Amino acid sequence: MKRIAVIGGGITGITTAYTLAKRGLDVTVYEKHRYAAMETSFANGGQLSASNAEVWNNWQTIIKGMKWMMHSDAPLLVNPKPSWHKLSWFAEFIAAIPQYEKNTTETARLAIAARDHLFQWAQDEGIDFDLKKQGILHIYRDKAGFDHASNVSKLLAAGGLERRPVTPEEMKSIEPTLAGTYYGGFYTESDSTGDIHKFTNGLADAIQRRGVKTNYGHTVTELSADASSAWVTSFDGKEQTRETYDGVVICAGVGSRALAA
Numbered sequence: 001m002k003r004i005a006v007i008g009g010g011i012t013g014i015t016t017a018y019t020l021a022k023r024g025l026d027v028t029v030y031e032k033h034r035y036a037a038m039e040t041s042f043a044n045g046g047q048l049s050a051s052n053a054e055v056w057n058n059w060q061t062i063i064k065g066m067k068w069m070m071h072s073d074a075p076l077l078v079n080p081k082p083s084w085h086k087l088s089w090f091a092e093f094i095a096a097i098p099q100y101e102k103n104t105t106e107t108a109r110l111a112i113a114a115r116d117h118l119f120q121w122a123q124d125e126g127i128d129f130d131l132k133k134q135g136i137l138h139i140y141r142d143k144a145g146f147d148h149a150s151n152v153s154k155l156l157a158a159g160g161l162e163r164r165p166v167t168p169e170e171m172k173s174i175e176p177t178l179a180g181t182y183y184g185g186f187y188t189e190s191d192s193t194g195d196i197h198k199f200t201n202g203l204a205d206a207i208q209r210r211g212v213k214t215n216y217g218h219t220v221t222e223l224s225a226d227a228s229s230a231w232v233t234s235f236d237g238k239e240q241t242r243e244t245y246d247g248v249v250i251c252a253g254v255g256s257r258a259l260a261a
């Protein structure tokens with residue numbers, strides 16, 4: 001049986017380990033924390049939202065990002081200090097702008113498929129993650145925002161996602177606590193919300209039941225590979241171990257780039 005190491009116990013690593021184990025592979029997860037889902041997958045916006053599949057690669061994002069750099073309370077802040085990685089990342093970001101439409105449609109398709117898998121796995125493994133299937137409502141204060149969303153809806157529809165325009169009155173009946181004045185909105189009935197930490201931990205229990213070895217508290221310090229094998233060196237706070245595998249999947253979040261390099 002092929003032995004695969006998965007580095008990282010966030011939602012990406014745990015779902016990867018789950019699908020590999022179901023395919024009959026011998027899987028080991030390395031996670032530096034004592035439990036799964038203790039970094040980005042600890043808490044997020046809670047959205048299972050195919051309606052947010054619009055990719056960010058367009059000039060408006062860049063203009064918005066530059067304006068936000070003047071506001072300390074911006075929702076997203078770019079540190080202007082240059083580095084080779086940051087410059088090459090921005091170059092790749094700009095180079096992908098011509099694929100904005102195609103990539104948005106493909107991302108919607110991928111999001112719908114991912115959502116179906118997550119629902120199915122939660123049901124198969126009996127995971128309660130506070131799933132609420134009540135749809136997601138996007139709200140717009142002006143015509144320009146609403147018109148842009150209307151164009152995005154066409155791209156999402158090409159990927160198989162239905163979301164419908166709603167008037168301010170309909171918005172208030174969908175979400176009675178909504179206050180203020182709006183131009184209009186878009187409602188995606190098939191979207192939902194849930195707790196990423198509960199989901200990932202529930203699936204982490206499921207992989208253990210399926211025989212996956214979970215090396216919690218193990219920090220991977222070195223990776224190497226040749227054409228047929230891979231070696232994982234890890235440290236558990238007391239001793240360093242080196243194991244041999246047939247393959248490695250790196251799901252280490254912000255740590256992935258350094259490990260993959």
Ligand SMILES: Cc1cc2nc3c(=O)[nH]c(=O)nc-3n(C[C@H](O)[C@H](O)[C@H](O)COP(=O)(O)OP(=O)(O)OC[C@H]3O[C@@H](n4cnc5c(N)ncnc54)[C@H](O)[C@@H]3O)c2cc1C
Nearest residue numbers: 008010011012032039040041044045046047220252253255
């Ligand atoms: C503020 C915010 C809101 C968000 N809202 C949403 C939302 O509403 N809906 C949505 O779908 N997505 C949302 N996201 C994105 C989503 O939460 C992340 O994409 C997802 O959690 C990333 O999971 P991951 O497994 O890739 O990374 P992580 O959860 O960060 O997992 C990586 C793991 O690798 C481990 N690791 C790293 N290096 C090593 C090493 N050397 N050795 C061993 N282990 C290591 C880390 O400890 C960590 O547990 C949001 C993100 C943020 C930041």
